[in-house]
Amino acid sequence: MFPRKITSFIFIVIAPLVIWSCGSSAEYTSAKMAIEKSNWAEAEEYLFKALEVEPANAEVMVQIGYHVHAKKREWTEMNKMFNQAIDIDPSAKVLGRPVTEITKNYRSMFWAENYNKAIRKYNESRKSQDKSALQSAADMFNETLAIDPSEAQTYSILANCYYELGDSEKAVENAKKSHELMPNEFRSNYTLGQILALTGQKENAITYIEKAVEIEPNEQGAVKQLAGLYYETGLTEKSIKTFELAIKQEPDKAAKANLYFNLGVLHMQLKNFQDAEDNFMTAYDLNPNDTEALIGIAQTFENAEKWRRASKFYRELISLDPDNPEHYKGMARTLIKQGDPEGATRYLQKSKKVGG
Template sequence: MIIQILVKMSKIYIFLFFTSVLFAQDSSMNRQDRKYCNTYFLAEKYKMLDDYELALKKYMECIKLYPDEPSAYFEVAKILFANSNYEDAITYVNKAAEIEPNNKWHLFLLIQLYSSQFDYESEAKTWENLLEIEPFNIEFYFDCAIAYLEMGDLKKALKTLSNYEKNVGYNEDIFSLKSKIFNEQEDYKKQVKVLEKGIAIFPNSILLLEDLAKYYIQKSEYDLANSIYSKIVKINPNNSTALLASYTILKNKNRTEDSKKILKKVIDSPNINEQKKQEILYEIMVKEEELNFYYNDIPYLFESCISLYPQSSFFYTVLADFYSLDKQYLLARDNYFKALQLEKNSSVIWERYIYMSLLQNNYNQAVIDSDLAIEKFPLQGSFYYYKGLSQFYQEKYRSAVATLNSGLLYIIDDNWLLTVVYETLGNAYHELAELDSSQEYHNMSDESYEKALSYSPNNPYILNNYSYYLSLRGENLQLAKDMIEKCISLSTSPNPSFMDTYAWVLYKLENYTEAEKIIKKCIDFGGNSAIIYEHYGDILMGLGLTNKAILQWEKALEKEPLNNDLKQKIFKSKND
């Protein structure tokens, strides 16, 4: 604040110094002249000090002394304008203009005042006055025409532009504005004619070519519009308007190789901003038809953006999503990693990054990365789930149980996550029960499945697993039957694994005839694992068909030659 005051004071001292020199040198000034000058300079001093009230008072004294001197009127008008006293400001600046009609600064201020009051008619007349002073100034013609357009007088606007062409010559901005006026008048023939004339004179005018292309789009003549945009791209290969318009036109027509070529130009162009490219690529990724068409070009498109915007995590992340969709999990993980270097605090990217290790069956890495994520996000239950799931696949069931139970402390109102955590707990407790035949673990497994189903009662995989594990133990078989029947009814297509469970539950219920029907369907629909053939043999044995049972067990043994229990079962049946 002190610096500003010193600067202002220095200006005043310089001003007063020069005025004192002026007075000293001009001895021809009479008393009234000196009084006027002294009063005017005092007004200027008060204005510099932002004391507009005193400045206004002194300027008014100047007007009384010399009512035919325009400067004081002009300064009064500026102060009144600054204080939003538009009506009086117009009066004073008009007086200055009457006294000195060829002073364009008076007219500029008058135009500002009329424009602020939306008095376009008076503004246009003032521009006409300026044109009398400077008849070759293109900006005056242009602004005058705009004022007429604002007041809705299209004819006068056109006349003003035509006057420019007569007095000065042709200009592409004038052609462009005339075309817009004809468009407003819905005189499309004249619009096209004026644009074609302008393009003939200025063949490389991007402005006029864009106007013509927009006209064709307005008339739904997209092929003609695209041909014009192609000309623009030849003149300026990185013209963002032409590239984007061509891409939009081709995208909405039958997709061809031209669509891919223009999209690559859009993506490669440094003149099209990053946000627009994000929008285009995101739209492609979320629309199945678009994604299928550009599928093979996706890596190029994203790599091009990465080279232009290496600090943007968006392109790394979405490219990783694409590689994940394409089951290229190593590439997906690599790009998620690069995205994390730019956005280390994104829990979403961390989740996807860890999930890629799970999909690669790289459970050690998934555990390591989950621990890193837990350090960053200790209250986020999803990372405990990924770690616990990885430990389950590592057959570290006790560790998995501990990790998953820790994660439950941080999961609130997330039904999906609660479902999968309890499902994995159910699987882990079952495996622990298999290791030491503990009924306690079986009970905890059942409780976990029940909780999982309370959050997701129509989850077919939980229904299947819970039903199967009950059937293995021979417990709650009616519940097991109800669950697997519900599971199969929810499935949209035949699932051999579900059918095998159903057949096994029926076997445990000693309904061998129905069990045989279901296991046959299971095999018909592609079930061919060792356990399915073993179950088939057990069902046939239940029906008393020993030889047929042995045949199925032998098929199972071919798929699992180290299964000693199965070998013993075949040996015993053959020798009984």
């Protein structure tokens, strides 16, 4: 449902700089010395002591968020510290950079690291079909959200995880959250539309798939899904137009044959037998081994009362799929209409031999 591409990020100057300033308290100076030596227990102790004596020092807060809470994967606490630092003075410089920039970079770095790990776990679960691995992936995506809840793509793939885990409510909830954050992006609209369709809310799904196609009119998967949704909700004329668009975009012969077959089915419903015949014939020409297309052709001719042409394709179906009793029954019907009851009887008997 989604592209499983691991995201890469480039960050500029995100490594913590050790800045020695004359105005630092003794506690903060001790904390920076401990950071330089990678003595994290001592660094934590002195950073919190520094915050007690310098409660308005945004830099100390950022250092605590990065060196204490992030190391312990305490993402909520990390974000609280980062937000406090920004609230004190949004224009302040921290470690040589604007506080808003450095906290954003830190969040993005941790988000990307966790998101990529979660993507790998998700892909592993799909290969192994292991539900426990899928649950682990969902847990990892939830942790990624704790790092940066403003990243819409995390909600999109988490929605997919929950749907595969059988939790439709959480799937819809996360898909809606992604759309709320990015209402004009293709992925958020497409994901929400897909999840709504999969959970039986097909009419609601159309709104979002239409928007996705409006944003990316050449995205074949979305165009095909929209055509299918129109068909399933009884919007036959719209479905025909959308299938015709999908056919123009589809380069693969087998996939194109399937689209022509679907278009033939729609024309059958509208009793446009000539159009149905043309589309089924094109599907058959593109994929001669497609028995469904042959069935469609045979039924089209039968419905149009073209008995000889129908019987020709029923014979071909019997040749391709001799164990299907329905093909023999179809042949029998056409022979009756052509005034050959004996031939029809023979085919009915054959249908019973193969289980009909």
